[in-house]
Amino acid sequence: MSQRIMSIALPQLSTDRTARRKWGRSWRLNGRPDAPPLAATAKVKNAMRLVAVDGHGHEAGLRVGQTLSDARALFPDLDVFDDDPDADAAMLEAIAAWCDRYTPLVAVERLAETIAGSAPGLFLDISGCAHLFGGEEAMRGDLVARLRAAGILAHAAIADTPGAAWAFARYSDRAAVAPGRHQEELLDLPLAGLRLETQMLDMLRKLGLRTVGCIAALPRAPLAARFGNGLLLRLDQALGREEEAISPRLPVPELSSERIFAEPIALVEDIERTALQLAGNLKPRLDARQLGARTLELKLFRVDGHVTSISVRAASPVYQPERIMMLFRERIAGFHEDMDAGFGFDLIRLNVTESETRPVEQADLGGGQARGEAFINLVDKLGARLGTDRVLRFAAADTHIPERSFGLVAQAGAGNAVETLLWSDNQPALDGQGSAAVLTRPVLLFDRPEPVEAVAEVPDGPPIRFRWRRTLYRVVRSEGPERIACEWWRDGRGGQSRDYFRIEDDEGHRFWIFRLGLFERETHNPAWFMHGLFA
Secondary structure (H helix, E strand, C coil): CCCCCEECCCCCCCHHHHHHHHHHHHHCHHCEEEEEEEEEEEEEEEEEEEEEEEEEHHCCCCCCCCEEHHHHHHCCEEEEEECCCCHHHHHHHHHHHHHHHCCEEEEEEECCEECCCCEEEEECCCCCHHHHHHHHHHHHHHEEEEHHHHHCCCCEEECCCCCHHHHHHCCCCCCCCCCHHHHHHHHCEHHHHHHEEEHHHHHHHCCCEHHHHHHCCCHHHHHHHHCHHHHHHHHHHCCCCCCCCCCCCCCCCCCEEEEEEEECCCCCHHHHHHHHHHHHHHHHHHHHHHHHEEEEEEEEEECCCCCEEEEEEEEEEEEHHHHHHHHHHHHHCCCCCCCCCCCCCEEEEEEEEEECCCCCCCCCCCCCCCCCCCHHHHHHHHHHHCHHHHHHHHECCCCCHEEEHHHEHHHHHCCCCCHHHHHHHHCCCCCCCCCCCCCCCCCCEEEEEEEEEEEEEECCCCCEEEECCCCCEEEEEEEEEEEEEEHHHHHHHCCCCCCEEEEEEEECCCEEECCCCCCCCCCCCCCCEEEECCC
16 A cells, blocks of 8 residues: 655644634634734844734735834734744644544654745645545545634645655645656646755756756756755655655554544543443454553544543553443543533544553452452552552562662552562461561661661660650660661762661560661761661
């Protein structure tokens, strides 16, 4: 299957954004109000100049690059606003997200401002997608009409290469060039269609070279010597001699299922029912690959162009439609505000953005849930409702320093290790004789060891009494020391060893304290710290 690329040019994006705010989203359908031209201004070359002009202004003789004083001379009541590149970029990203309804392969153009005709735009890889919309021309017509209804002027064209589609969208009225015909059709287009810099384009025009056909048949060596390899690269990319890849703004989902509605839906119950149906469509494909979804995305396309994306992450690979629907139900219920359905959603798509080989499970003899499934379902519900980054578990770290030996990680990111953690932590520790082993370290550790004042009979011995949190304790029993060396690769030359003691006072309280620094080898005044309490 040959590649087919649609290029979308948005020549009046900045003024369209302002017009939508002033006159509403349907201003193009309702007709432009009787108002002065719109123009965006910015300081360029120490003067305020027009950087964007709407169609009405172009017809009246205004042009980009004109000084504001000259424009005011033509239109004293010219409606100007400050140029806002960030707002334009956000608007372009919103349009790109909306274009996901046609194909998941949507790329935002990244051209330098020095490129002639570098209006904001998008690339859509529609290979194999056009038949879903009645063909390429019908697909293009639907896209342009919907954008116009939203108050945005768009020119679009379809060709075999991104370069050819870009040229036709800006310098031709062709909607779709037949496969294999772009090379012939390009020859009559102006050289600006090759995405050349303005300076190079001016040089070519001075030599009388104005169309692509003028340079396509010329010897390549003199062209490269005079204008550099950039000219030939752009020519070859447009003609298809040099491959040009577009970079989608989002990763392509591994699996996807969607449904288009003749009548938009708005109720949460209808959305959940649709999510269940789409998950049912994905299940056979997940079963065939023995995969389960770890991250899923539900995209809701509103009729007015707004796109809502809801993502969920499961604690273990999921493939049952009911469980997938439950995740989205909890996620929607966790919203602080009701989901704004506007005039309804006319397309809903379910994407599997991350999958994982699912473990083979065997049900118990009673036909009940597999061991640990109830716990995993609880994790999924909490993660969907509160966020997966708020459902945490303890994880071991590769270090022997007690306070660094564990940390908190997201439970949903544990993968298949969830079950292993579940079973191993529920079993009592056994020694070599098969009896329960004695815990040598406390269950509760302080985040930071707390300083204590301790007195010992000998410098290297255990304390006989100590003061902690303004309370004096008298030691009656002690065990130790357990020596733990510092991590010199992390703590540096100033790191000191620790001697830990398990001690008990005269009231039966048990503590885990340590002396920092080896006496007369690392320090002359070792310090004492409380690190944990035994139950």
